[in-house]
Every structure is written in structure tokens, then in C-alpha cells.
Amino acid sequence: MTNTHWNHVAHLDQLLPDLGGCVLVNDHQIALFHLAGKVFALDNYDPFSCANVISRGLTGDLNGRLVVASPVYKQHFDLESGQCLEDENIRLNVYPVSVIDDQVYVCSTVLATEVA
Amino acid sequence: MAEKQSLVVVGNGMVGHRLIENLVEAGGLNQFDITVFGEEPQAAYDRVHLSEYFTGSSVDDLSLVSEGFYDKTGLNLILGDQVTAIDADQKTVQSESGLTVAYDRLVLATGSYPFVPPVTGHDRENTFVYRTLDDLDAIRATAAGCKTGTVVGGGLLGLEAAKALKDLGLQTHVVEFAPRLMAVQVDDDGGALLRRKIEELGVQIHTSKNTRQIVDGDNAFHQMQFADGESLDTDLILFSAGIRPRDNLARESGLEVGERGGIVINDDCRTSRKDIFAIGECALWEGKIFGLVAPGYQMAKVVAGQLTGSSESRFKGADMSTKLKLMGVDVASIGDAHGATKGAISYRFSDEEQQSYKKLVVSANKKKLLGAVLVGDASDYGNLLQMTLNSIRPPKNPAELILPASSGQTEGQGIAALPETAQICSCFDVTKGDLSSAISAGCQDIASLKSETKAGTGCGGCSALVKQVLDHQLTELGVEVKKDLCEHFAHSRQELYHLIRVEKLTTFKEVIASHGQGRGCDICKPTVGSILASCWNDFILKDDHAPLQDTNDYFLANMQKDGTYSVVPRVPGGEITPERLIVIGEIAKDFNLYTKITGGQRIDLFGARVDQLPLIWQRMVDAGMETGHAYGKSLRTVKSCVGSNWCRYGVQDSTSMAIAIEHRYRGVRSPHKFKMAVSGCTRECAEAKSKDVGVIATESGWNLYLGGNGGMKPRHADLFATGLSDDELVRYIDRFLMFYIRTADRLQRTSVWLENLEGGLEYLREVIANDSLGICAELEDEMTHLVSSYQCEWKNTLSDDEKLKRFNHFINSDQKDPAVVFVNEREQIRPARPDEKSEQKIAVQQL
Numbered sequence: 020m021t022n023t024h025w026n027h028v029a030h031l032d033q034l035l036p037d038l039g040g041c042v043l044v045n046d047h048q049i050a051l052f053h054l055a056g057k058v059f060a061l062d063n064y065d066p067f068s069c070a071n072v073i074s075r076g077l078t079g080d081l082n083g084r085l086v087v088a089s090p091v092y093k094q095h096f097d098l099e100s101g102q103c104l105e106d107e108n109i110r111l112n113v114y115p116v117s118v119i120d121d122q123v124y125v126c127s128t129v130l131a132t133e134v135a
Numbered sequence: 136m137a138e139k140q141s142l143v144v145v146g147n148g149m150v151g152h153r154l155i156e157n158l159v160e161a162g163g164l165n166q167f168d169i170t171v172f173g174e175e176p177q178a179a180y181d182r183v184h185l186s187e188y189f190t191g192s193s194v195d196d197l198s199l200v201s202e203g204f205y206d207k208t209g210l211n212l213i214l215g216d217q218v219t220a221i222d223a224d225q226k227t228v229q230s231e232s233g234l235t236v237a238y239d240r241l242v243l244a245t246g247s248y249p250f251v252p253p254v255t256g257h258d259r260e261n262t263f264v265y266r267t268l269d270d271l272d273a274i275r276a277t278a279a280g281c282k283t284g285t286v287v288g289g290g291l292l293g294l295e296a297a298k299a300l301k302d303l304g305l306q307t308h309v310v311e312f313a314p315r316l317m318a319v320q321v322d323d324d325g326g327a328l329l330r331r332k333i334e335e336l337g338v339q340i341h342t343s344k345n346t347r348q349i350v351d352g353d354n355a356f357h358q359m360q361f362a363d364g365e366s367l368d369t370d371l372i373l374f375s376a377g378i379r380p381r382d383n384l385a386r387e388s389g390l391e392v393g394e395r396g397g398i399v400i401n402d403d404c405r406t407s408r409k410d411i412f413a414i415g416e417c418a419l420w421e422g423k424i425f426g427l428v429a430p431g432y433q434m435a436k437v438v439a440g441q442l443t444g445s446s447e448s449r450f451k452g453a454d455m456s457t458k459l460k461l462m463g464v465d466v467a468s469i470g471d472a473h474g475a476t477k478g479a480i481s482y483r484f485s486d487e488e489q490q491s492y493k494k495l496v497v498s499a500n501k502k503k504l505l506g507a508v509l510v511g512d513a514s515d516y517g518n519l520l521q522m523t524l525n526s527i528r529p530p531k532n533p534a535e536l537i538l539p540a541s542s543g544q545t546e547g548q549g550i551a552a553l554p555e556t557a558q559i560c561s562c563f564d565v566t567k568g569d570l571s572s573a574i575s576a577g578c579q580d581i582a583s584l585k586s587e588t589k590a591g592t593g594c595g596g597c598s599a600l601v602k603q604v605l606d607h608q609l610t611e612l613g614v615e616v617k618k619d620l621c622e623h624f625a626h627s628r629q630e631l632y633h634l635i636r637v638e639k640l641t642t643f644k645e646v647i648a649s650h651g652q653g654r655g656c657d658i659c660k661p662t663v664g665s666i667l668a669s670c671w672n673d674f675i676l677k678d679d680h681a682p683l684q685d686t687n688d689y690f691l692a693n694m695q696k697d698g699t700y701s702v703v704p705r706v707p708g709g710e711i712t713p714e715r716l717i718v719i720g721e722i723a724k725d726f727n728l729y730t731k732i733t734g735g736q737r738i739d740l741f742g743a744r745v746d747q748l749p750l751i752w753q754r755m756v757d758a759g760m761e762t763g764h765a766y767g768k769s770l771r772t773v774k775s776c777v778g779s780n781w782c783r784y785g786v787q788d789s790t791s792m793a794i795a796i797e798h799r800y801r802g803v804r805s806p807h808k809f810k811m812a813v814s815g816c817t818r819e820c821a822e823a824k825s826k827d828v829g830v831i832a833t834e835s836g837w838n839l840y841l842g843g844n845g846g847m848k849p850r851h852a853d854l855f856a857t858g859l860s861d862d863e864l865v866r867y868i869d870r871f872l873m874f875y876i877r878t879a880d881r882l883q884r885t886s887v888w889l890e891n892l893e894g895g896l897e898y899l900r901e902v903i904a905n906d907s908l909g910i911c912a913e914l915e916d917e918m919t920h921l922v923s924s925y926q927c928e929w930k931n932t933l934s935d936d937e938k939l940k941r942f943n944h945f946i947n948s949d950q951k952d953p954a955v956v957f958v959n960e961r962e963q964i965r966p967a968r969p970d971e972k973s974e975q976k977i978a979v980q981q982l
Contacts, residue, residue, distance in 0.1 A: 041945055041946065043945045077661070
């Protein structure tokens with residue numbers, strides 16, 4: 020049942036710079052963001068609004084941390100760690116990403132551990 | 136608890152009502168059952184702004200009574216009934232309708248009546264006085280059949296009345312006994328300038344005229360014959376030659392009254408009977424009647440303090456300085472305007488180019504300011520008044536105070552020199568100290584300071600001064616008012632707008648590279664995106680701009696709590712054909728969308744997934760519809776009534792105007808959303824006064840209201856201009872919107888913007904109607920560019936295959952978001968609640 024291999028999810032061209040997109044990995048929704056020369060992957064589920072919308076948030080930086088703001092109630096999440104800046108008890112899962120020849124792969128390890 | 140006493144208040148005018156407000160505030164309802172008699176059918180209204188009744192203000196607008204105020208237990212307001220007798224021994228009052236009410240305490244606030252000179256013919260038909268709403272209704276009814284109207288009396292009230300006649304479309308004359316206008320308040324030179332300015336407005340002034348009799352006219356209903364042998368034909372006569380205290384009731388019940396009228400009161404505002412008080416224009420204090428509202432308010436406060444025992448304050452007389460706008464001309468008079476004090480020295484400055492006149496009166500030793508006259512430009516009023524009242528020593532050369540070059544410097548000194556006890560707002564008795572403590576407690580902008588202290592919310596005459604106190608105090612506190620947008624930009628929105636326009640910056644990258652730092656955030660990105668759209672009007676989903684847009688702008692629809700979107704097509708003016716209505720219905724049915732009529736006369740379709748949006752738009756566009764921009768910080772709707780096409784009362788075609796305006800401003804990006812409405816008559820069915828831009832039709836053109844708001848903090852829009860033609864109306868709105876777009880803060884609605892605008896409505900009028908900044912042509916050009924570069928964002932997106940690819944929930948799958956679940960309620964969908972979702976999940980798993 021656990022699936023720890025790298026999943027091909029998108030071509031880099033499908034991720035517009037500074038914008039998000041959502042991919043499906045083993046029935047889980049993962050938000051991808053392409054900025055600062057990197058691709059970040061974290062839960063698409065927004066625990067504040069209980070909706071799958073994180074990929075539609077605006078990105079940017081706050082005090083040097085790269086963040087995405089939930090489009091519903093505007094909480095900020097650190098793209099590297101998933102940590103919510105407004106509530107220390109809330110953290111989104113983040114997933115390893117690999118880009119090879121402009122193909123984007125997401126590893127579902129974290130996700131598998133959490134589910135198991 | 137002691138039994139409550141009975142308090143009777145005779146009169147529900149401005150002062151009588153203020154007394155009740157003060158009493159309620161001081162907890163007076165625990166001590167008294169209060170009965171209030173008002174002879175007019177309406178509860179207290181704003182008599183100071185009575186003439187606005189003819190320029191669009193309704194009875195409700197003028198009302199001073201907040202909703203439900205008199206419904207409180209222990210308060211009994213009896214309207215349309217006059218108190219006819221007081222039995223001071225039995226302690227009862229009797230009313231015209233036969234009521235007898237016993238009192239423990241009685242307050243007389245009977246006000247004044249207009250003096251009508253006893254000339255022969257003064258009681259002919261078509262003669263009026265100018266005091267109540269009933270008077271105004273009668274004047275309006277008669278004026279409809281008249282060509283000319285004449286006001287007898289060239290004082291403050293007379294000129295107000297003349298404005299009213301002018302607003303009614305009459306050829307207007309003013310007849311004054313004295314050799315100049317406003318003889319009490321201004322001197323000869325000031326009176327002459329005032330006369331010139333008012334005559335320029337088409338009102339004819341006749342001074343030094345003693346009316347001997349009024350007889351049938353040759354060319355009009357009346358002929359007024361003067362002592363000098365001349366005569367004037369006029370259809371309507373309005374007497375406004377001063378006021379007299381209404382002291383009959385007091386006189387007949389044996390209270391002491393003055394030789395020339397007025398109920399004698401002491402410093403407690405008590406009459407010759409200990410349990411009877413008198414306040415306002417009916418009261419005589421140290422031989423003086425105070426014919427202004429502010430002293431009346433002070434008396435009300437004194438009496439409320441006496442009655443409730445909450446304060447021991449005494450009435451100590453009042454300053455009779457005034458500042459007002461008469462027919463658009465600023466006039467102010469302070470203290471000893473005529474230099475009557477022995478040895479007084481006066482300075483005069485007359486500017487024929489700007490048409491202003493200033494006079495300053497100082498003591499013989501030049502150490503004290505005694506008075507001043509200002510005509511045409513009264514901006515120095517607050518400063519000079521405070522210097523006079525607080526005995527602040529004028530500069531060595533006092534003339535500097537009225538000379539233009541040095542006015543800027545003296546202003547600041549004036550504020551710093553004011554003692555904490557200096558009264559800044561006389562309407563609400565707010566001192567500099569009151570303002571200072573409110574500022575220290577956190578009211579650090581004009582809007583919050585006004586709402587906390589009420590300063591500047593009465594006549595508004597002190598607004599500029601309040602702002603100066605605020606600025607001064609903030610500097611003192613060392614508060615640097617930071618207007619930085621966010622950590623990426625050390626600029627306010629206004630500054631950024633300016634930089635972007637002047638340097639012709641067209642992308643966020645350019646803007647942040649030249650004026651910011653970092654990558655940006657969810658504050659500055661949409662703000663800059665909006666400014667770029669306000670300036671250049673590029674398609675907002677162009678690759679450079681798309682990452683700046685909030686999800687609503689990005690998907691051109693409104694995100695709801697479950698991550699689905701709602702779709703609103705534009706329905707200009709709320710007018711829609713049955714065919715389009717059917718199309719909307721069919722779309723809603725086919726996509727199973729929850730359907731609701733909005734407050735702005737449109738239709739909102741909820742529950743659309745991102746992948747459904749382009750399909751929905753395509754069908755709307757095919758049926759000739761376009762985006763309604765419900766998602767943007769931009770024009771929402773222009774609400775309208777059916778107007779003169781259908782309505783029995785409509786005087787203009789409000790629907791056509793609403794559609795024209797909606798087409799003109801659709802899609803224009805601004806600091807916040809804005810709403811408009813057009814009503815076809817003063818019944819105001821489109822509720823235009825609650826909109827950012829409200830237009831109300833009158834027989835003589837459109838009245839324009841600005842800065843209204845509904846929502847969390849409702850605000851009635853301010854009347855900006857009257858009797859506008861179609862072209863004038865559009866020009867004013869163009870300028871207003873562009874000026875707002877240029878200068879407002881991020882997410883600042885026009886209501887708050889206007890409240891915070893230094894100089895307020897008057898300043899706005901200077902900029903927009905009189906082009907005082909010389910920018911009107913620019914503003915119009917900028918708006919013309921926005922109007923001509925309009926594009927339907929739905930249509931634009933539909934024609935771009937690359938952009939359409941974004942409309943999928945998943946990049947790597949065609950599946951839909953399984954978390955979007957609906958249940959049915961009243962035959963339509965709504966998002967499932969979490970408990971309902973888990974039930975469904977269980978149901979699915981069990982299958």
C-alpha cells in the first residue's frame with residue numbers, strides 16, 4: 020500500500036513561475052509552486068477553510084521565508100516547512116520534489132508515513 | 136430606589152432634542168420620566184441646513200433623531216401638539232389637544248419665531264416665513280407658479296432663504312434695510328465683496344431699502360413700495376428679518392421675561408422659578424439672546440448636568456463668532472468684527488484676483504486679537520478664532536496673520552500655543568485636550584478621531600482645525616505615520632500609483648526592481664496589479680500579471696468557502712431581456728448551480744468548479760452577455776429604478792442613465808470595489824445615497840451624491856452637485872473616480888477616503904468642480920483611456936487556449952475535486968457541512 024517511489028506529476032512548463040498548481044498523487048492532492056528557481060510541494064488541503072485550495076494562493080516572501088497565502092482566509096504557510104506563520108500548531112505536510120530534464124517528480128514518502 | 140420624577144420638555148427643536156440626548160447619556164432615564172412636546176409633526180431636524188431640503192435632502196436626511204431613540208422606556212414624545220399653558224403653582228402644563236401633564240421639573244425650549252415687519256400688506260397671500268419644513272413645503276408649492284421671489288432681510292438667514300428661492304428656479308431679490316449685507320457680522324468692505332459675489336450668482340441685492348407697504352403688483356403678484364419712492368414687483372415674498380424669542384408661554388405663566396423679550400435665565404439656565412429652566416433661542420442671559428445653535432447646545436448641557444446632578448457646569452455666555460457658506464461664498468466673523476473696542480487697530484487685506492477680503496482687529500497695544508472678518512476665503516477662521524478666544528499673543532506685525540505669504544507658518548504656531556482647554560468643536564464642546572487624549576488613546580486618523588470625539592461632525596466648521604491638532608499631536612507623540620504598503624515597499628499606495636504612472640512602469644518586476652525589495656506578497660502583488668490595470672488597462676491575466684491576481688481575479692469568478700466559485704454576468708442597470716434571463720436559467724439548470732438574486736439587481740450562480748467556468752462563460756458570451764466583474768476591485772453594479780419610462784413619479788430616464796454609466800465604468804480597476812445607483816426621482820427607490828456614486832433625478836437635472844456606503848459602516852453619500860446635465864454628470868464622475876484611484880489607500884472605499892480627505896467635501900468640490908489643482912483634463916483623459924480599452928475578460932480568456940489550460944483542478948488528472956460535495960436544500964444545492972460529508976463517506980465506503 021505504501022508508495023515511496025518518485026511520481027511523475029508534471030512538465031515544468033505546466034507550472035507557471037510564481038504560480039501554483041495542484042497534482043494528484045495516490046489520491047492525495049498536492050500543491051506545487053514554482054518560484055525562486057525551485058519547485059515546492061505541500062498539502063493542497065487548507066486546514067482553516069477545510070477546502071482543497073492551497074495551490075490557488077498567492078506566493079511571495081515574508082521576512083526572508085518563501086510563503087503561500089491561503090486564498091480563503093489568507094493565512095501564510097512556509098513553502099519549505101509547511102509551517103503556518105499565524106498558528107504554530109498548524110503545519111502542512113511537505114514532500115520532496117525532483118526536477119529532471121524539466122520533468123517534475125514528487126516523492127510520496129512523507130505522505131505515506133502520515134497516512135500509515 | 137427612589138420614585139422617578141416627572142420632567143416635561145416643551146419644544147423638540149435642535150436644542151430641545153440635544154437636551155434629551157444629553158440626559159439619556161447621563162443616565163437621566165433612571166431619575167426621570169420624560170415627556171417631550173413638539174408642535175411640529177416631525178421630531179427634531181436640522182434647521183441649520185434647512186435649505187438643503189430644496190436641493191435633494193429629504194425629511195429623513197435632515198432628521199437629528201437616530202432610529203428608535205424616542206422608543207426608550209421612560210421617554211414619551213408627543214408631536215403635533217403645542218403646550219398652551221403652564222400652571223406654575225400646581226406644576227402642570229396643558230396642551231392644545233387637552234392633555235394635562237404634571238411636572239417636577241420643566242424645561243422650556245420653545246425657540247424663536249421669525250420677525251415680520253408690520254408693514255401694510257405683510258399678511259397678503261404669497262408671503263411666507265422661513266423656519267419649518269411646513270414653511271418650506273408651502274413655499275415650494277407656491278413657487279411652482281411664480282417667476283420672481285424676494286427675501287426681506289439680508290442677514291445670515293435671509294441669504295440662506297435667497298439661496299432656497301434660487302434653487303427653486305425663481306429670479307431672486309434680496310431687500311435689506313441696512314446699507315450692506317450681513318450688517319451685524321461684516322464691515323462695509325466685506326459686505327461689498329459679499330454683495331458682488333452673490334450678484335454674480337444672479338441674485339439682485341437692494342440695500343438701504345425701507346419697505347413701506349406691499350400692494351398688488353403691475354407685472355407680478357405683489358409690488359413692494361419703498362420709502363425712497365422706488366418699488367419692486369415680485370410674485371412671492373419671504374420675510375427673514377431676524378428672530379424673536381418665543382416667550383409667550385413663560386410670560387403668561389408669570390415667569391420673568393426681558394423688556395424686549397426672552398425668558399430670563401441665570402447661569403444655571405433657571406428661570407425666575409427654581410423648577411423651570413429655559414434653553415436656546417427663547418432664553419435671555421445677561422440681557423442677551425443667542426441666535427446660534429452652539430450656545431443653545433451649551434445650555435442644554437448645563438441643564439442636563441443640573442437635572443441629573445452629573446455636572447455642576449454653568450452657562451458662561453458664548454462666543455457669537457460664525458463661519459458659514461452663503462450661496463457658495465465663505466463668510467466668517469469673529470468677536471469684535473467692527474473694531475468697536477476703544478483704541479482698536481484694524482488691518483485689512485483685499486485680494487481682487489481671488490475675490491477675498493480679510494480684516495483683523497487687535498487691541499491698542501497689539502497684544503490681543505479682538506476680532507476678524509473673512510469673506511471669500513475663510514480658511515484662517517479656525518486659527519484666528521482660537522487666537523482670539525484664548526488670548527494668544529499675535530505676532531509683532533499682526534497683519535502677517537491675514538497676509539497670504541505667512542499663513543502657513545502661523546498655523547502651526549497657533550495649534551501649539553493653544554491651551555488644552557481651548558474649545559475646538561463648539562457643536563459638541565470638544566476641547567483640544569479631549570482630542571489630544573483620544574489621539575494618545577489610539578485615534579490616529581481623522582475618521583476614528585471624529586467618530587470617537589464627535590468633533591467636526593456637527594456643522595463641520597472645525598474640521599481643518601481638528602486635522603491640525605491631529606497632525607501636531609502625532610508629531611508631539613513622535614508617531615511617524617507609516618504608510619508603507621508592506622515589507623516589500625516603503626511607499627503608500629498613492630506614492631506607488633504616482634511612480635508607476637510617471638515612470639511608465641508596466642510590470643510588477645519593474646516596479647519591485649526599481650522601488651521595492653524581495654519577491655512581493657499577497658498584499659503588494661494584488662495592489663500593484665490593480666494599479667497597473669488602473670493606469671494601463673492590460674488584460675489582467677497576461678503572463679506578467681497573472682501571478683499578481685487574487686484567486687477571484689485569476690479565475691474571473693468569486694471563490695466560496697468550499698473552493699468552488701460563483702459567476703455573475705453583467706446586467707447593466709438591472710435591465711434584462713426575458714431571452715437572457717432564460718439563458719441564465721438554463722445554464723444554472725445544466726450545471727446545477729445554486730441561483731440567487733443579488734442586492735445589486737443581478738443574478739449570482741454558485742457552486743461552479745474551475746473546469747466548469749469556461750463552459751459557463753462560453754454560453755453566456757454566446758447569448759451576448761459579458762463578465763460582471765463581481766470578482767474585481769472595480770465597478771460592481773449601477774442599480775436603478777424604472778424611472779420616467781414607466782413610473783408615475785419618475786422625472787428622468789434613470790434606467791438609460793444607469794446603463795450608460797455601467798457601460799462606461801465597467802472593468803475599471805480601483806483601490807476597492809465601488810457601487811453606483813441612479814434614481815429617477817427623489818423617492819430614491821434605487822437607494823443611491825448608500826452608494827459610492829449616487830445619482831438622483833430632479834426636474835432641473837441630476838443631483839450627484841458621493842462617498843456613500845452600506846455594509847459594516849453605513850454612510851450616507853454627500854450631495855456634491857445639483858441640476859447637472861448628462862454630460863456634466865459623466866464628467867464629474869470621471870474626475871471623481873480617477874481622483875479616488877490616484878489618491879486612495881489600498882482597500883479604502885470612497886466613504887472612508889472622503890472622511891479622511893483633508894478639507895473634505897469642500898476640497899473635493901474645489902478639485903473636481905473648480906479644477907483647483909488643474910488636473911481635471913488629465914483625469915478625464917485617463918478615464919477616457921480606460922473606457923476605450925475595455926475588454927471582456929471572459930471573452931478574452933475563452934479565445935486563448937494556453938490560458939484555458941489553467942482551468943482544471945489537477946494538472947495531471949481529469950478528476951474533479953472529490954471534497955466538493957453538495958446536499959439539497961429548498962430544491963437547490965448547498966455545500967455539505969463537515970458532518971454531512973463524513974456521513975456520505977461512510978455511506979460510500981459501506982457500498
